[in-house]
Amino acid sequence: MSAVSAEAVTGGVRTGPEAEPRPRGGGEAAPLAPRARLLPSLAAVYRAQLSRARVARIPLLFVATFQSVGIMILMRGVVDGGDEARAVVAGSSVLVVAFVALNLLAQYFGQLRAGGGLDHYATLPVPPAAVVLGAAAAYASFTVPGTAVTAVAGSVLFKLPLTHLWVLVAVIPLSGAALAGLGAALGLLAPRQELATLCGQLGMSAALLLGVLPAAHLPAVLGLARDLLPSTYGVEALARCFDARPDWLAVAADLGVCAAVGVVSLAAATWAYRRAAVR
């Protein structure tokens, strides 16, 4: 037995052995250790997730980029400049975001939940939002190099102006937030790990078909599906920027939709996390 009182122990104040043991009477409760605050714990989760990239993610990031560049090379034989070329380049660029943020994050959370890995976070005094946002932000960050490479390569390939590509600075985080939130929510809500993987794959396939194929050629039903998919708005925003004088208001409106979907889906993912962590 130790001669250190509970207060000294939990308060982190180390009292010497001369401190008297204080008998615990009735209602007196030991002080609680502090909660982890949102931003520092978000930063810690983000940093930890980012470091995973080195171990586990780099090959997949290459796959994501090659897939998009490959699609553009294929489509070069089909489309010849104009609106269609813009759609192909913008769609392929945002596809990288969908691959990593939607598909891989859904898989990651599905796997973590199935394997009991969420217990680790659930037994730490960390706000659920920090875990979800930290992971989502890290996965959105993984998409940066691939998306930028795809957009630049596509612009060169289809002879589109590079002038306004700086818009990627807004497109990546906002479509990243929307798609990562969706991916996290799917991964945490799916009753089984395989379903999480399946949903992630389907979401990515939808982003591929509905994003890359020019909208004018789609049947009405698919056009509606295209409007419902959040990646569409990222694609549209980026496509508009290949104009000589982009309609900035429309770009802002598209990105606003991404941001709104991001807020809603990340909130849903946080709720799903809370539900998955304590059964």
Added chain:
Amino acid sequence: MAERGSGGEVAGDAVCTVRGLVKTYPAARRRRGAEGAPAVRASDGVDLDVRRGEIFGLLGPNGAGKSTLVRQLTGLLRPDGGSVELLGHDLVRHPERAARLIGYLGQESSALDELTVALAAETTGRLRGLDLRTARAERDAVLDELGLAPIAGRPLKKLSGGQRRLACFAAALVGERPMLVLDEPTTGMDPVARRAVWAAVDRRRAEHGTTVLLVTHNVIEAETVLDRVAVLERGRIIACDTPAGLKALVADEVRVELVWRDAPPLDVPEVAALRAGATEAGRRWTLRLGPAEARAAVAAVTGGPAFSALDDFTLATPSLEDVYLALGGRAEGLVKG
């Protein structure tokens, strides 16, 4: 240790009090190709008192309800009924407080697998509410203490099972808590790592009065490190005392193990008579006998025709495994050594 056996001693010093805890897993639906499972009462009216500064063990085979009980104490699982009070806090009403009172080492490491040992410890400390400087200082101290410094830069995934377990244990220690809940912490560890774990636990106990709740199915470990142990069987606590106190329950018995070279010589009448009381596992028979009977049994198998069929035999004083069997438990899931 034996003098700490009586159940009612210093009840006021209990840091963790569990009363009437009940948790039932609902019946699983039938799926194609698989039978549905019936509802399982994984905690069936559990009462527990853990005292300040002790290493309290939960012993039982897989499926006895150890992990279910621990998950309810750590706020991971909501009990159907009953109360859990830890250091004056009602954890059934406020499960989120468990994370601020308990350092938990679960059985899974998948959340940390792709991090390096150092980052796993540091991140866990940060998420326990430490600032960056403190988290790093504690990380370095714990990694040194456990001898993990040389592999601090390697991802957990690339380590052996025992090293990975030790790294997770390190993460559980960063950010001090008055209570540690360790779910089979030494699984897969070599003796050096095990010693490091118990030394680290003892140090925290001596310096800070840390209380430890340990889940184990290893009877040898239970006998050597625990102050008191609760024996679980099908969601119930069937006994709770010091290891020595529990072993006193079966002190008048001797365990006799016989290993036959081939088939047991059942044509020898003494051997045929022993078979009735033996637990058979392949060529090994385990018998629990009174001292006089044990002597007679050994005399019978070591003399005469039975001896040529005998490969090995041992006589031993009872272990917690024998206690467990004497109390009516199923011992198949317990590990020796």
